[in-house]
Amino acid sequence: MFDMTNKYDSENNPFDRQQRIGWWDQDKLRNARIMIVGAGAIGNEVLKNLALLGVGYLFIVDFDVVSVSNLSRTVLFRKEDVGKRKAEIAAKRVKEIGVLDDMLVDWFHGDLVWDLGTGIYRDMDIVLGCLDNVETRVAVNKHCWLTNTPWIDAGMKELGMRVEFYNPPNLPCYQCNLTKEQLANARRRYSCDEFKKTAIDEGKVPTTQITSSLVAALQVQEAVKYLCGQEVMTGKKIYYQGTVNDFDVLSKGVNVNCIGHVHYDEIVSLPLGVDSKLRDFLEQVNSEDYSDSGAVLDLTGDRSFVKSVRCKSCLKKIDIMRPTYRVSEKEWICKECRNRGDYSFDNDMNIESLKETQDVFGLDDCEESILDLTLEQIGIPICHVVAVFDKNGDYKYYELTGDKKLYLSR
Ligand SMILES: [Zn+2]
Ligand SMILES: [Zn+2]
Structure with missing residues (x-):
C-alpha cells in the first residue's frame, strides 16, 4: 500500500504517517492556498488541523474580537487574548503549531460581506466556511460562484452538525436550498431600506467544543481529499447527530431559479x-x-x-x-x-x-x-x-x- 523506499527518513519526517496513505499528496497540501472564513469555534479547529497537516498557505478572515465565552471552544485563544482581534491572534497561534517552517499565514480583520472583495477568492484553491449565520454564507457562496472557487460549509447545533461541499460551476450551490425564513434571516442586520440597524440580537448557537471539533475534522478531511485529487461529495450534505450517533449523507436538489449561479468569464x-x-x-x-x-x-x-x-x-x-x-x-x-x-x-x-x-x-x-x-x-x-x-x-x-x-x- 505505501512506498517503503520513501525518500524521507520516516522518524524525521513530520508527515510520515499521513504520507503512508496511498493517495496522499503532501506537495499538494504544501502548495495549497486555503481561506478560512470565521475564526470562532469551528475556525479554530480547522486551523489547528490545517497547520498540523502541513498546508503551506492560510488566509484567515474574521471581523470579531475574542470574548470570554469563546475560550471554552477555541484551542488557539488564551485568557489574555480577550478583546483582541480573532483573525490576528489565530494567525499568530496557528503559526506556532504549524509543522512547516515556511508556512505562511495572512489575516484580515473585517466584515466578510462588505469589506472583502471577490479578487481574494480567485487566489484561493478552496474556501472553508466556519460561519454562524446565513448572510455571510450567502456572500461566500456568491464570491465562490463568481470566481469558480470551491468552498465547504460547516454548521452545528447542540450535538448535531453538517458539512456541505460546493464546487462551482457544478450545481447545487448554497443558496439553492435556502428557505424564505433563512433568506429573511440573512437580512436581519439591515432595516428595510438597507441601512444598518443600530442593535441586533446576535444568534447564539447552543453547542460544545466537541461538536466543533467533530465538524471541523470532517470539513478539513473533505478539503484534503479534494486537494489530493480524491472524490468528494459535491452538492451533498454530510450529516451527523451526536445524540443518537446517526450519520447520513443526503442528496440536495438544484433550484433552477436560484440567483446564486452568476460567474465571471474573464477578469x-x-x-x-x-x-x-x-x-x-x-x-x-x-x-x-x-x-x-x-x-x-x-x-x-x-x-x-x-x-x-x-x-x-x-x-x-x-x-x-x-x-x-x-x-x-x-x-x-x-x-x-x-x-x-x-x-x-x-x-x-x-x-x-x-x-x-x-x-x-x-x-x-x-x-x-x-x-x-x-x-x-x-x-x-x-x-x-x-x-x-x-x-x-x-x-x-x-x-x-x-x-x-x-x-x-x-
Ligand atoms: Zn443555487
Ligand atoms: Zn429633521
Missing part, C-alpha cells in the same frame, strides 16, 4: 487598489489599454452609494456621502430633530423617495466631490472585482489587483 487585472481615487480609476479604465473612452463603473446590485437622505421628520436634506452599509438607520433623523427630541414620522412613508443614491459612476456625469473620493470611500472592498460598461454597453470586469501586495504575502 482583467488592474494595478490599482481601493486607496486609488475614483477619478484615477475611471481615467485608467478609459485609457486605450483597457475599455477605451466612455467606460463607466457600475455598482448596481452589488452596493449602493448614498449621497443624501431627507430627515424622516422635517424632510431637511442631510448629506451622507457614504455607502449604504456604513449608514446607520438613526441617521434618517436630522441632528436638530434629534436634539429637540420631538420628531415623528409616518411609518408608511415611501422611504426610497427620501434617499438620493448613486450606483453608476462615469467621468463625464460624476460630481467633482465624488470623483475625489477613494474607491474605499465609495464602498468598494479590497481586491474587489468591479463591473465597467463601455460606450457600447458591453461589460468588462476589473480586479483591483493592486491591493493584493498589501494583504497576501504569497
Whole structure:
C-alpha cells in the first residue's frame, strides 16, 4: 500500500504517517492556498488541523474580537487574548503549531460581506466556511460562484452538525436550498431600506467544543481529499447527530431559479487598489489599454452609494456621502430633530423617495466631490472585482489587483 523506499527518513519526517496513505499528496497540501472564513469555534479547529497537516498557505478572515465565552471552544485563544482581534491572534497561534517552517499565514480583520472583495477568492484553491449565520454564507457562496472557487460549509447545533461541499460551476450551490425564513434571516442586520440597524440580537448557537471539533475534522478531511485529487461529495450534505450517533449523507436538489449561479468569464487585472481615487480609476479604465473612452463603473446590485437622505421628520436634506452599509438607520433623523427630541414620522412613508443614491459612476456625469473620493470611500472592498460598461454597453470586469501586495504575502 505505501512506498517503503520513501525518500524521507520516516522518524524525521513530520508527515510520515499521513504520507503512508496511498493517495496522499503532501506537495499538494504544501502548495495549497486555503481561506478560512470565521475564526470562532469551528475556525479554530480547522486551523489547528490545517497547520498540523502541513498546508503551506492560510488566509484567515474574521471581523470579531475574542470574548470570554469563546475560550471554552477555541484551542488557539488564551485568557489574555480577550478583546483582541480573532483573525490576528489565530494567525499568530496557528503559526506556532504549524509543522512547516515556511508556512505562511495572512489575516484580515473585517466584515466578510462588505469589506472583502471577490479578487481574494480567485487566489484561493478552496474556501472553508466556519460561519454562524446565513448572510455571510450567502456572500461566500456568491464570491465562490463568481470566481469558480470551491468552498465547504460547516454548521452545528447542540450535538448535531453538517458539512456541505460546493464546487462551482457544478450545481447545487448554497443558496439553492435556502428557505424564505433563512433568506429573511440573512437580512436581519439591515432595516428595510438597507441601512444598518443600530442593535441586533446576535444568534447564539447552543453547542460544545466537541461538536466543533467533530465538524471541523470532517470539513478539513473533505478539503484534503479534494486537494489530493480524491472524490468528494459535491452538492451533498454530510450529516451527523451526536445524540443518537446517526450519520447520513443526503442528496440536495438544484433550484433552477436560484440567483446564486452568476460567474465571471474573464477578469482583467488592474494595478490599482481601493486607496486609488475614483477619478484615477475611471481615467485608467478609459485609457486605450483597457475599455477605451466612455467606460463607466457600475455598482448596481452589488452596493449602493448614498449621497443624501431627507430627515424622516422635517424632510431637511442631510448629506451622507457614504455607502449604504456604513449608514446607520438613526441617521434618517436630522441632528436638530434629534436634539429637540420631538420628531415623528409616518411609518408608511415611501422611504426610497427620501434617499438620493448613486450606483453608476462615469467621468463625464460624476460630481467633482465624488470623483475625489477613494474607491474605499465609495464602498468598494479590497481586491474587489468591479463591473465597467463601455460606450457600447458591453461589460468588462476589473480586479483591483493592486491591493493584493498589501494583504497576501504569497
Ligand atoms: Zn443555487
Ligand atoms: Zn429633521
